[in-house]
């Protein structure tokens with residue numbers, strides 16, 4: 001286990017979780033990294049830790065650079081335990097280290113760990129700490145994505161240690177965006193943004209504005225997950241775009257099905273929408289929701305279909321609707337569709353969610369039992385209308 005020097009005397013000492021496949025319901029089919037960083041100056045600073053089960057891996061990397069008992073400061077940018085999970089064990093070794101965090105961070109750490117005897121330094125936006133040749137500047141990032149979140153900026157090196165912001169769930173031996181390809185890195189960052197930060201778009205936009213006013217320059221952005229950005233402007237511009245829900249000419253058709261009727265309707269709608277837009281078609285029990293949500297982020301149109309079961313929406317669709325409501329996508333034209341045997345009801349529930357999300361809602365399509373050729377033509381035409389409308393939002 002080696003430490004990797006990412007900038008002069010700044011080392012990556014994190015852990016690679018190749019096997020993680022479910023990160024609190026976020027499907028991580030390429031694993032995860034937990035990035036911790038060590039800064040060696042007159043003072044030794046550890047920025048974040050790793051998930052507890054990877055403590056030994058982080059410790060071995062730190063030991064390649066310094067004696068861990070000599071760490072002076074441990075910065076906890078975020079309480080969530082993928083970053084603070086090894087803090088208690090680390091404090092047992094670095095007994096004299098002061099823990100730096102926000103006020104909310106201190107509250108959170110005290111609820112997670114036995115912090116008796118710990119020395120804390122509570123910081124807020126604009127506070128600075130001289131550690132030798134370097135000066136650390138702290139930037140609170142409340143609700144991005146927890147109340148305690150913050151980032152640490154190394155002024156002399158123009159290095160932003162951004163914690164979750166700008167991260168990607170992607171395990172690799174490569175440490176930089178250019179190593180995996182910047183476009184590939186943005187692809188993974190988009191999946192992360194869509195599934196974690198999407199509901200916080202307005203806060204993201206305001207925070208980017210606030211950082212802009214501070215006139216900070218970035219030579220590198222090092223998040224707590226995934227690869228490090230040697231091209232900070234690329235990911236900052238992408239975040240601005242995503243925060244504004246800028247739509248592409250794309251329709252996402254999502255469905256589940258009991259006896260294939262809803263599937264047949266979904267495919268007819270997709271074929272119709274394709275006359276005007278790019279189309280993505282997803283089956284809710286076969287495709288990863290994290291991928292579906294990523295496509296929804298910048299789609300102009302969305303169609304969700306469900307069979308009716310017990311007069312209600314089909315349970316997997318209900319689960320997805322809950323996920324969708326939490327992530328609060330914006331600026332969509334939407335259409336509900338589905339099949340039923342007798343009572344119906346599913347499309348009404350889907351429409352209620354669309355209305356809650358303030359989507360522009362098109363007339364739903366609810367068909368009884370197996371769709372006839374004539375009914376499928378109607379589904380196709382509904383898809384054409386959806387595609388046409390979505391093409392005008394981009």
Ligand code: FEO
Pocket residue numbers: 078080081082083145164224225
């Ligand atoms: Fe990577 Fe919010 O934890």
